[in-house]
Amino acid sequence: MKIFLNSVVIFMALFLLFSPSRINDSSPVLVSASTSTIPKITIKNYKNNKNFQYAVISGKEYDAANNQMLKYVASIYKADQKLKLEDSKYAAYSISKVKFNQDNKISISYINAFYQGGAHDDVTMTVFNFYKGNNITLQKAFKNSKAYSEADKYVKSYVLNHPYQYPLANRYTKMYNHQFYWTPKGINIVFDPYELDSFAAGFKYVPVPQIYLKY
Template sequence: MKWNNMLKAAGIAVLLFSVVAYAAPSLKAVQTKTPTVSTHTYKKIKELTYPQVHHIGNAVFEKKINQELEAYIEQSYQEYLKNKKAGEQQGFKTEYQTSFSVKYNAAGKLSIQTLNYIYSGGAHGLTSVQSFNYDLKAQKRVTLDQILNTKTKVSKTRDYLYSYIKKHDELFFPDVKKEDITLNKDTMFYFTANGIAIVFGQYDLGPYAAGIRNVQVPASIYQ
């Protein structure tokens, strides 16, 4: 009887080890799964595309991100309707289109940049840019003032950008002053492998023809 009990115990131990060994790889796979971003069309309007994220690692935070992106496209939809109505009432051709790109998706950080193009008559349309930056480990949205969180960091970054601007006068107005460079919570940026990139929109310190300019700033500048 004692021998039988020992055999049963050994059998149970082997079974438990097999279950754990089988389950462990799948658990690890879930934990290391790379976040993905999918493209969606809002209200079946082909001009209105927006992102949704998946495999963030936290269902609550993933839902929060997607709600913020849905709020963005809803606001864009309202602008689309307003622009369309104005064109119909005043008799001019209108255009409105959204798009996005994943600027960074690595090392627990995610950056999505959205572009909204609007044409309401006139010589040309305008494109506005927004940044959605997330620290997936800390489970929070990140604004520039959280990275440049001291006067010294802001000053060093501004000096770096000013030097860049002076070396690229084809992209920026020649009379830009250092104090014209705004770095706060509303400044658009995205994560890069080596630091961040500051985003200058159309007409931000430069001519329309220069378009949207992204200036990479190494972390060594502000850390």
């Protein structure tokens, strides 16, 4: 457990302190000038455990969204309990953060870690993206299938043309089946550690401009 906690502390410190400069998303979460149209989002602890967080969005239109996120964090909690039965040193966690809240678009990330021995934990990110209360998948965020395909080519070209930012990128790098979140200029595609860089580098993000997007 000591190894896991140390790994968690180090990774979260890197994520919170250094990731903004790497992801071209250093601006704070934006809200509309009319605060009356912006739903309030509260981060709560599941079962009063700060290692398991979930977001609650105000408004009846977000009831389904809130239920979906609560079930998701509950599944991570159950995974943690199962891991502990295998070995008391094993553990999991899920930390929530509001990434975007503007123009009826909400992105909420969940940083998840699973420790099952070894040098460090396995870290991934899941993002829930809602437009007017509806869950939006990556493909649905685009204008059409052509825009989706063109954006994939854009992402591949972008990472290959920025090797200092994405040293592990290659011609097989794809946008498909990745997480994303909205930004003021479009979306950021999320790549987990080891996909485009080392574990120590944390998550990597590739911007996709608004021109391809439906929302």
